[in-house]
Amino acid sequence: MSDLENRVRVQLRRAGKKSLAADELSRRAGVGKSEKKEFSILLSKMTEQGELVRQQNRKVVLARCVGARPATIVKVKKTFGFARIDDAQQDVFVPGRQLMGTLPGDRVMVRVSRSEGELDEGEVLSVIERAENRLSGTVVRNEYGELEFAPDNSAFAPVYLEGQEAAASEGEKAVALLVQHGDSHRDCRAVVQSRFGAAELAKNCCGAILDAAGIEREFSAGVLHEAEQAAAQPAEQEMARRLDLRGVPIFTIDGADTKDIDDAVSVERTASGWELGVHIADVSYYVAPKSLLDETAFSRGTSVYYADSVIPMLPPALSNGACSLNPREDRLAFSALVSLDQEGEIQKFRFEKSVIRSRVKGVYSEINRIFQGERDEALLDKYREVSDELPLLRELAGILAARRKKRGALDLSSAEAKIFVDEEGRAADIKPRVQGESERLIEEMMLVANEAAATLALEKLLPFVYRVHEPPAPEKLAVLKELLDTVGIPSGAVAPGVLPKQLSALLSRAKEGPYAVAVNSAMLRAMQKARYDDKNLGHYGLALANYAHFTSPIRRYPDLAIHRILSAFCTGVRPAEISRRYASFAAAAAKQSSAAELSAMGAERACEDCYKAEYMHRHLGEVFEGMISSAAPHGIYVQLDNTVEGLVRTEALGEGMLYDGKMQYCTESGARRLRVGDRIRVKVAAATVSTGRIDFVLAEG
Missing domain, CATH: 2.40.50.140 (Nucleic acid-binding proteins)
Structure with a gap:
């Protein structure tokens, strides 16, 4: 610490909670003429690092003092x-x-x-x-005939558009850049940067949402060229150096329209249990570190999925081509070969660079039909080469699911939608996305490979990108406990340090009663957000001490990052050298991937909300049945059977209805009650495509 810094800190500590003008602080600290520049730099540095609060009156005070x-x-x-x-x-x-x-x-x-x-x-x-604020919204005209910009979600009052009469039209969806801030949101000024067309079309709204979030829908010419070159490179010599698994009955299971197939499975029963193979596309072979292709994937962090669209992390030449584990084609893979005992416990594992040839592109819906006993000859013929393996995988999946339940993994549910879009790009139908037996089967196999990858990194002291999920915060547990007490479920275990197994038991108990939805929702809200970290913090929701994402390197950068690290280990690089090469890379990948995931999830939700509003706008005035999914001071949220959720505002609930602060509205006498989990009928009152907001009113009768 320099002499000047020491003098300044002493005076700030002496001032305590009293803020000082810069001139007054300079005088008290005895700042000489030659020290003025250094003094100014010091105050800026302390402010940027969060040590100093620079107030609106330009006075400063130590952050910890206030x-x-x-x-x-x-x-x-x-x-x-x-x-x-x-x-x-x-x-x-x-x-x-x-x-x-x-x-x-x-x-x-x-x-x-x-x-x-x-x-x-x-x-x-x-x-x-200040951040560079690029906002998606709608261009509107005020009562004075002037154009304004209304940000999505009514974030604040419409913003005045400077000189934009010729650059935008009323009713357009656009992205605007804030060029002036103020102490109030009403003081903001903006200019339109991008225009996307009429705001009543969901596809236009999605364009603006993605643009404002910084999610690029196209790849640069340089990235496309690199991807095509990487995909076209001969792989015969590389295949000769790898473990050859082309004789093993390996196959994939995905959605019918999946083009980026990055995982395949194989299974064999052994005398002591099972030999499971999880074979993942070896994307790290094609994406060279620090290449333009790698930098783009790092920046994107993840593929983005909404409605019927996908914005891939990697160009199609790789994601749908050389890296996709297409049937009957030789592919470079990274295989997790895991030995499990009769109870599904991992006994040993190894990771091998391999070459595979998938026997068949399995489809979830088709395999579910087989599991349900359907005897369609054409269907059975398609899967004939893996007919012995399917029942083995099914049996192993049941064992793994039982093991997961035994250790107390949380089985929380949330409604996901499948949005069907017509030829004009409009929402034509919405149905709940149903997870069948084969979907759960693949999920169980991926969990095993992911756990093994994280365990290997810990055992060998490798730098890594872990998928972490921390325990619930105490204040959120307190809210959950209060709700459980309200519905009569004993909540003694709900306190800091509560184990996943204990919460799982409470969730199972709630599912047997009328408050299943309320408890599920409250427990979801109590959970922290899963994220990536270069430190292993465990995965609370899965009740696993070690966990990482290894199985989707085509669409997630963390998986690609750990493939790169594990590739070095598998080719004989010593752990100390791997740490030197990759420690800072793992930390940067974890941080960027977490931020990219949050941005992508927010954009995906906002886009889907626009499509849902577009669909419901065609049903204005119609009556639907749904379930009260949550209650809030401003009204009740009702989720329809197709997953669409809308709000019945407090004023529309009827006179005398009061919110209890937890999960219901009721009259003072209790004669009329609307509680989370209740089935009710609602009428569609409004659906605003540009913001994704849907309003219901209670239906008569």
């Missing part, structure tokens, strides 16, 4: 927002008046206070750094 912590604004609504404190998974609720005009991505200093609600409450004290 209880301020560095954070990032993660979401902003019309009257409130959320901030994520650095190095914490728990978000903080920030009332609108305390946001200081901040927007998602802004780096801020937040003072946190305890709250009676589910989340702690915070106040933005200062802005460290």
Whole structure:
């Protein structure tokens, strides 16, 4: 610490909670003329690092003296927002008046206070750094005839568009860049950057959502060229160096329309149990480190899926071509060969660079039909080469599922939709995505390979990218406990340190009663978000000490990253040298992949909401039956059988209906009640495609 830095810190500590103007601090610290520049740099550095709060009046104070912590604004609504404190998974609720005009991505200093609600409450004290805010929204015209920009989700009041009369039209979906911030969201100004057409079409809205999220739908010419070159390179010599598994009955199981096939399986019964092979496309062979192709995959982090569309992480020449484990074609693979005992416990494993030839492209729906006993000769003939392996895999999957349940893995459910789009790109139908037996079978096999990969990294002290899921935060457990007490389910075990097995038992008990939906939803909200980390923190939801993502390198960068690390190990590179090469790479891949996953998931949800609203807009005034999925101060959410969810606002529930703060609305006498899990009939009142919002009202009768 320099002499100047020491003097400045001493004076800041002496001032305590009292903020000081820069000139006053300079005088107290005895800053000389020759030190003025260094003093200014020091204050900027301390502010950027979160040590100092620079207030609106330009005065400064030590962050710890006023209880301020560095954070990032993660979401902003019309009257409130959320901030994520650095190095914490728990978000903080920030009332609108305390946001200081901040927007998602802004780096801020937040003072946190305890709250009676589910989340702690915070106040933005200062802005460290503004994000480049590119927002998707709709161009509208105000009462004065001026064009304004209405951001999606009513994040704040419409923003004035500067000089954009010729650059946009009323009713267009667009992406705008904020060029002026202020202490209030009403002070913001924006310019339109990209236009996507009429806002009543979901496909146009998705274009804007993806663009605003920084998700590129096309690859550059350079990346496409690299991919084509990589895919075209001869692989015969490489195949000769590998473990040849082309004689083993290996096959894939995927959706009927899957083009990027990255995993295949094989199985054999042994005297002591099972020999399972999970064979994954060897993407790391084709994607060279630090190549343009690799840099693009690292930046994208993941493939993005919505409605009937996919934005791949890798160009089609690889994702649908050389790396896809197509039937009857020789393919380079990375095989996890795992020995399991009769109870499905892993006994030993090894990872081998291999060459495989899939016997058949299995389809989930077809194999489910076989498992259900269907005797269609054409169907049975397609799978004849693996007819002995299918029942073995089915038996092993049952054993693995029982093992997973025994160790207490959480079986939480959430509704997923399959959206059908017509030739014009409009939502034609929506159905719940159903997971059949073969889907669960493949999931069980992938879990085994993923656990083995993480275990190998730990045993050999390799730098790695783990898939981690941390235990629930204490404050979220408190909310869950309160709900369980309300519905009469003993909640004594629900406290910091609660084991997954204990929560699993509570979930199983709830499924036997009328509160299954409420408990499932509350437990989902109590869970932390799974993420990637270069440190092994375990996976709480799966009740596994070691876990990683090894099985999808075509569509997830973390899988590609650990393939690269394991490839070095399998070719004889010593662990110490692997650490030197890959330690910083693993940390960077984990951080970037977590951020990319969050961005992709947010965009996917927003896009699907637009398609759902587009579909429901065709059914305005129609009556549907659904289930109350959650309750909130502003109304009840109702999920239809097709997974579409809409809001019945408080004012539409009827006079005298009061929210109990947990899971229901009821009259004071209790004569009328609307509780989470109840089946009710609703009428579609509104569906706004541009924002994905759907409003219901209670149906008569």
